[in-house]
Amino acid sequence: MKKEYQYIKVIGFDADDTLWVNxxxxxxxxxxxxxxxxxxxxxxxxxxxxxxxxxxxxxxxxxxxxxxxxxxxxxxxxxxxxxxxxxxxxxxxxxxxxxxEKPVELLDGVEEVLSELSKKYRLILATKGDLLDQERKLEKSGLTNYFHHIEVLSDKQEFNYQNLLNHLDIEPSEFLMIGNSLKSDVLPLLNIKANAIHVPFHTTWAHEEVSKKETNGKTYKKINSLKEVIDLLK
Incomplete structure (x- = not known):
């Protein structure tokens, strides 16, 4: 296991373009x-x-x-x-x-990763969007049973994550967020001293793009496939 992840108790996953195509x-x-x-x-x-x-x-x-x-x-x-x-x-x-009405298309390795990590960590889903639509996609995905907690956030800013961590009763150092958006899934976590891993998707909504200035000096892990998370957390 990488040293920076030794205190992790809870792992949060983004949904859209992290677990399935959106x-x-x-x-x-x-x-x-x-x-x-x-x-x-x-x-x-x-x-x-x-x-x-x-x-x-x-x-x-x-x-x-x-x-x-x-x-x-x-x-x-x-x-x-x-x-x-x-x-x-x-x-x-x-x-x-x-x-x-689109079918839910899981990205490569998703179920393998959730199955493996759920043996050791509490997994949660932390996504934003329309509640009904996200609930529908989660049900169709067949992944519900892997998650200890499911949170559909109105936004993904620092205070949203801090409230989530308070609800989970954990310290920022004990939380790892994994997602495809630097703006929503990585930078806010780093700003509250939590951990984050970036898994880019091949296309990004313009609203989720960030400048080099915004990422300058920020330390986070970037991986090409979700399956790489397993080795990082062994």
Missing amino acids: ETYFREAEYEIQRLLSDYETPNKIDQELFKMEMKNLPLYGYGVKAFILSMVEVALELSNYNISNKTIEAILNIGKNML
Whole structure:
């Protein structure tokens, strides 16, 4: 076992793009809305306006597919100068429904890692997004029994994690978070003196990207596959 992990009692896992595929479906949906709105704007402009709308709506709607659907509808209305057809609005809603009905595709090695680590550590799921959607995905994943505790957070900032650790009654040094987002799964943990491992996914939502300045001086482990965690914690 690596020395920095010798005091770990609880391991937290992010869900989307750490345990199962998620962001890929958002990219596919963005291509679909670009096609639907191609009479009004270029793909790049549609993409820019959709992201701006998502950021504007984030404090109101939070994260997840449902918030994304509402932002897509609003962008369609604005870019069309409110001339968008009912048929196109219906098509946008169907994009969202299809996203919510996607099968859960586990990433490589997930069940192997959870099975092995659950023998020695308390495992928790710490994710953000829409509660109903995350509960649905977790149930479909077949992974529920590996987790001692499941937390769907409104956000993943330092105070959210500190509240979680208080609830679990552990010190930051006893907690390890594993996830694909530097912004949500790594940096906030380092800032409260907890531990974090970064497992990048092949695509990242622009909102989750961080600058080199934000990571400068931060010490964390980066791995290419979740299966590498087993060797780190032996």
